Amino acid sequence: MRVAILGFGSVGQGVARMIGEKDLGLTVTALADSRGGIIDPDGIDIPGTFARKSKSGSCGKPRVSAMDVVASGAYDALVEVTPTNIRTGEPAITHIRKALSLGKHVVTSNKGPIALARRDLLALAAKKGVALRYEATVCGAIPIIHTLEHGLLGNEVKGLFGVMNGTCNYILTRMEDEGLTYDQALGEAQEMGYAEKDPTYDVKGLDTALKLVILANTVWGTDRTLADVQVTGIDLITPQAIQLAMDRETAIRLIGEAVPSRNLLRVSPRIIPRNHPLLVAGTLNAVTVVTDMAGELTFIGKGAGSVETASAVIGDLLYIAGST
Amino acid sequence: MRVAILGFGSVGQGVARMIGEKDLGLTVTALADSRGGIIDPDGIDIPGTFARKSKSGSCGKPRVSAMDVVASGAYDALVEVTPTNIRTGEPAITHIRKALSLGKHVVTSNKGPIALARRDLLALAAKKGVALRYEATVCGAIPIIHTLEHGLLGNEVKGLFGVMNGTCNYILTRMEDEGLTYDQALGEAQEMGYAEKDPTYDVKGLDTALKLVILANTVWGTDRTLADVQVTGIDLITPQAIQLAMDRETAIRLIGEAVPSRNLLRVSPRIIPRNHPLLVAGTLNAVTVVTDMAGELTFIGKGAGSVETASAVIGDLLYIAGST
Numbered sequence: 029m030r031v032a033i034l035g036f037g038s039v040g041q042g043v044a045r046m047i048g049e050k051d052l053g054l055t056v057t058a059l060a061d062s063r064g065g066i067i068d069p070d071g072i073d074i075p076g077t078f079a080r081k082s083k084s085g086s087c088g089k090p091r092v093s094a095m096d097v098v099a100s101g102a103y104d105a106l107v108e109v110t111p112t113n114i115r116t117g118e119p120a121i122t123h124i125r126k127a128l129s130l131g132k133h134v135v136t137s138n139k140g141p142i143a144l145a146r147r148d149l150l151a152l153a154a155k156k157g158v159a160l161r162y163e164a165t166v167c168g169a170i171p172i173i174h175t176l177e178h179g180l181l182g183n184e185v186k187g188l189f190g191v192m193n194g195t196c197n198y199i200l201t202r203m204e205d206e207g208l209t210y211d212q213a214l215g216e217a218q219e220m221g222y223a224e225k226d227p228t229y230d231v232k233g234l235d236t237a238l239k240l241v242i243l244a245n246t247v248w249g250t251d252r253t254l255a256d257v258q259v260t261g262i263d264l265i266t267p268q269a270i271q272l273a274m275d276r277e278t279a280i281r282l283i284g285e286a287v288p289s290r291n292l293l294r295v296s297p298r299i300i301p302r303n304h305p306l307l308v309a310g311t312l313n314a315v316t317v318v319t320d321m322a323g324e325l326t327f328i329g330k331g332a333g334s335v336e337t338a339s340a341v342i343g344d345l346l347y348i349a350g351s352t
Numbered sequence: 353m354r355v356a357i358l359g360f361g362s363v364g365q366g367v368a369r370m371i372g373e374k375d376l377g378l379t380v381t382a383l384a385d386s387r388g389g390i391i392d393p394d395g396i397d398i399p400g401t402f403a404r405k406s407k408s409g410s411c412g413k414p415r416v417s418a419m420d421v422v423a424s425g426a427y428d429a430l431v432e433v434t435p436t437n438i439r440t441g442e443p444a445i446t447h448i449r450k451a452l453s454l455g456k457h458v459v460t461s462n463k464g465p466i467a468l469a470r471r472d473l474l475a476l477a478a479k480k481g482v483a484l485r486y487e488a489t490v491c492g493a494i495p496i497i498h499t500l501e502h503g504l505l506g507n508e509v510k511g512l513f514g515v516m517n518g519t520c521n522y523i524l525t526r527m528e529d530e531g532l533t534y535d536q537a538l539g540e541a542q543e544m545g546y547a548e549k550d551p552t553y554d555v556k557g558l559d560t561a562l563k564l565v566i567l568a569n570t571v572w573g574t575d576r577t578l579a580d581v582q583v584t585g586i587d588l589i590t591p592q593a594i595q596l597a598m599d600r601e602t603a604i605r606l607i608g609e610a611v612p613s614r615n616l617l618r619v620s621p622r623i624i625p626r627n628h629p630l631l632v633a634g635t636l637n638a639v640t641v642v643t644d645m646a647g648e649l650t651f652i653g654k655g656a657g658s659v660e661t662a663s664a665v666i667g668d669l670l671y672i673a674g675s676t
Contacts, residue, residue: 169645170649174503181666182669312629314629324653326652328652333647343504343507345506
């Protein structure tokens with residue numbers, strides 16, 4: 029299967045490196061970042077591309093744009109891993125729409141297009157007889173969408189609860205373990221590279237809310253948007269609140285909750301019992317799925333990371349390759 | 353899809369009840385337990401069958417045997433949920449072999465045939481162009497086999513670690529929480545219905561070892577048997593050992609471990625750090641899968657129960673229905 033990769037940041041580099049190193053039956057035939065692109069139907073030299081990126085700052089040539097790569101059609105599946113634009117979903121929506129129109133499969137880690145235009149894009153994919161998959165948009169390496177799709181057939185999903193943002197979970201864990209203030213823990217997370225310079229998107233709960241919208245729409249076939257989610261972040265949590273929770277054998281975590289029967293779609297700091305499986309430490313993610321037959325199931329894994337997120341992208345690519 | 357159910361204990365009753373209650377596109381056309389059977393191509397009256405079972409002790413008529421049901425061919429998929437025979441795998445192996453020879457799909461929760469004759473039975477299924485699935489043999493409601501099959505495509509699995517026996521986990525959790533001795537905790541588990549009168553199979557680690565063999569052979573395509581597993585149970589664990597582990601912020605759990613690179617296949621009580629995802633409480637099961645790309649993933653859920661195990665059986669049936 030020939031793969032074109034759009035976006036050569038952490039995820040794009042992880043996907044390219046794994047395809048280069050492992051014998052997966054995948055070949056990268058096109059590649060672009062925001063500064064340039066490259067197309068080679070015989071397969072791109074991956075180590076050469078990394079060398080070019082570190083030397084020139086781009087993985088390709090300035091005269092080849094991302095849209096040129098998409099329009100070239102020199103691939104069977106497009107991997108759209110450009111940065112998420114939470115308001116417009118662009119330019120990823122345009123990239124994905126174009127690739128699907130050309131009859132190409134699409135795999136993405138980009139939350140914008142899936143949170144904003146999932147139904148339209150899936151309809152276009154169905155019309156063209158191709159697949160659109162997005163395992164990597166939620167909870168990094170945890171194959172939660174595959175599990176909901178295949179592993180729980182016949183079950184009615186009654187609710188979803190998740191620790192879906194590693195940055196927030198790291199901050200809360202450090203406040204708990206070391207008695208740090210929010211600002212101290214945030215500063216540490218920024219030093220460790222777990223939080224951005226502007227941490228708003230993570231700490232205000234927006235990243236979790238986007239993931240919750242994607243999961244809920246996937247499970248229940250709805251068209252919820254960010255505007256439907258009640259969102260409270262972790263930035264006002266005090267060391268006193270953390271201590272109070274600890275005194276009661278509980279802990280505070282930022283939880284995304286979706287419960288259709290209560291019309292609930294909420295992201296907020298919640299108190300979790302000490303021995304609940306959802307109570308993970310550090311940058312881990314966890315999702316609890318409540319079902320009618322299987323009961324409560326919890327899935328725990330790394331929510332971010334170059335190779336971990338690449339794992340989800342590659343899983344989707346191989347799933348498409350195996351079922352077409 | 354027409355389904356025949358062999359075995360009308362906890363799992364068989366759960367499967368029949370769920371097929372009766374939910375609109376899954378499945379019809380039960382034959383049913384047998386050790387005392388009798390019933391065949392009705394138009395679909396069996398499920399509530400009537402439960403009434404007959406509680407009145408006469410059997411779900412069917414004495415002159416119809418389990419083998420009559422299998423040989424009738426009046427079904428598309430056989431659900432083999434008779435009790436596990438750890439030494440011979442019989443009569444389940446004979447049932448499964450016969451159904452496959454007739455070109456029927458088979459779904460089982462019976463560990464005997466899969467631990468003892470997995471490769472032969474899969475070869476027969478492949479030859480006949482039908483499916484043999486066994487999600488329900490390991491860890492109840494946790495869809496671990498589906499996840500390994502679909503959700504982690506492209507990953508190399510480097511190791512498997514699991515809490516796979518709810519009886520042992522309950523006993524160890526109670527020793528920990530209440531300072532009970534092993535005998536006290538076992539007695540309590542027996543009263544609660546979590547342990548058998550003769551608890552040997554669970555507490556000596558044999559049940560965990562069988563599950564480990566099944567998972568390892570599934571992941572790595574090997575032909576390991578129970579004889580390849582080093583097994584130590586939990587029956588010699590003292591309250592002092594439990595306390596010592598607790599003093600060090602750890603806990604003791606019965607862990608099944610499979611690590612091919614170290615040629616390791618072992619079931620034994622192990623010390624687990626307090627905040628490790630594998631450290632579940634009560635009768636829960638948990639499996640940690642260590643992979644090259646996705647890192648460590650942990651799956652937690654109910655390891656037993658009528659409807660929970662039925663969930664795994666029904667998931668397999670619907671997966672077969674959807675892919676054929």
